[in-house]
Amino acid sequence: MPEPSLPPSTTVPLARRMATRLRMKHLALLLAIQQQRSLTRVAEQMATSQPAITQALAELETLFGAPLFTRSARGMTPTALGELVLARAQTMLADLDHWALDIEAVKQARAAHLHVGVIPFLPGRMLAQAIGRTRPRGRRITVTLHEDTSDHLLARLRAHELDCVIGRTSAILDMAGLKHTVLYQQEPRMVAHRRLAARLGRKPLQWAELTELDWVLGARSTPMREQITDFFLRAGVEPPLPFVESLSAKVIGELVAANERAVSIVPADVAEELVRIAGVGMVPHRFGWTLPPITLFQRKGGAQYEEQRLFAQALKEVCAELAAA
Template identity: 60%
Template sequence: MTAFDADDVVRKLTQRLKMRHCLLLLRIEQHGSLTRVAEDMATSQPAITKTLAELEAMFGAALFDRSVRGMTPTPLGKAALARARAMLHDLDHLARDMEAVVAGHAAHLHAGVIPFISGQVLSGAILRATSSDQQRLIMTLHEGDSHQLLAGLRDHTLDLVIGRASAAADIQGLHFDVLYTQQPRLIASRRLAAQLARRPPDWRELVELDWILGAVHTPEREQVSNIFLAAGIAPPTPIVESYSTKLIGELIVANDKAISIVPADVAEELVRIAGVAIVPYSFGWTLPPITLFTRREDLRHDAYASFADALRQAGRQLADRNGERRL
């Protein structure tokens, strides 16, 4: 195997790499054909072939395998694609930051947020971060599960993620700051909650109700499954799978057979907003902790630190108010 000279590659990339090279890599990955890439980029195939050859010369190796089925990235090509995608996202974020600075703000942050987080915590942190005279920010929020959001953090689509730390999460190379834990709460319509509150939980009875839950493989869903499996009962098949806490609340209020398990802070918000009721059952577990994830190289960015401090303060206030555990 030929030795790889990293210093030589860095020198070549620094002198010759252009953003069009990064764009070309992504277009080849997308289309798998230089002919289709040329059509997409409104240029000729010889020009595309020449640009790819320039790029592979910088790396000193092939970035794509060619076959009758099309072009697929080599291991080196996959690494280059990941960095190219991140560079293009960073370029977009640079333009957004510049726009924010011109408008009198410190930066424009793209934050990924899982759905089951208290609106009070999130809004409190955002208000502090966007109203500070020293580090006034513009925020764009993106919702998804922790797996999706951490992938967006890695490819630089997102600047930070507020998600759950768990053994299943791929956090290698990321910095994480565990904020607080959440207790689970069983919620139902007021009529059903009043009926269930009169007796201890009967999971054989509860499994027959209309469950509304998050998607499979989410921590909330897995914990519900574990409750029933521990009781020797097959977990319920939900009538609705949803990440929308607002929708969960509306469905439960409209159906006296509907039931769900959500974090305590979310349950309390749904009591106020949607009119659900909390069934006073006590569970012997907590959900994986709410955690702030960032890329290691971004730790010293003042804008990140400003929002992180605001989020920690809001999380501490919630934990103190609800008697939940701060970490």
């Protein structure tokens, strides 16, 4: 009597089953369920019937060998396995978007399209020079810059939404799955309205008097803001409450240039750009401390195509030149 055959799920490796049965539309379906939390709403969104959606989800759960969602009165919630599958699905769809942009770039006789995360207080000259020097096989790359804080950008880097991040190192950052290269250090400089900067530059800074000015500062919990707060506290003075908070160096420059009582502290290379572009004044005072270093973050795993490597090399060269200057 022949032995009963085992179910396919136990005889065929999962990786092979996924390669032959998993489709991109399945990934989009899973993310839609996570977002809508209702198969009825997913069916409406995808212009199909609810039984078809239910069957597709059942096939996926059979493929993975366990439920991906739990159903309750509050809607559908991912299981532990579902959370893992959703994270991978989001990453794969992000890679697909980047692939499409790369194809469009090549069609236009350009190289691949890069998504680069940048923190706000970086000199535009540095980014422009690094991008300009990246010419794989004599072609220019195309780039989308995504501006945010380091922690948010690194989360997007791990999710494959970004190719690399130019941010700041910090002991509290989650570095799992990432590698980093320190590029250069930034010193802080005080910028103010031109007349105010000239007046502040005639004598040593009086921190108690500075609290009475109109401060324009970056958002709370950023390295720059924390350093400024710490500097006032070490001087025995209550830190000032800013009249404007902004992560945009350009906005800070415009606000300072237009207000004779306005003052801010920004990295020295950014301060030099604001002097040239916004017409602010720079106070000739050295604070004696540096900000956490500007750093290039990349993913450890996965392939890195030529354009990414060339951009990283160009960035390192430009930053070395800036540091030397």
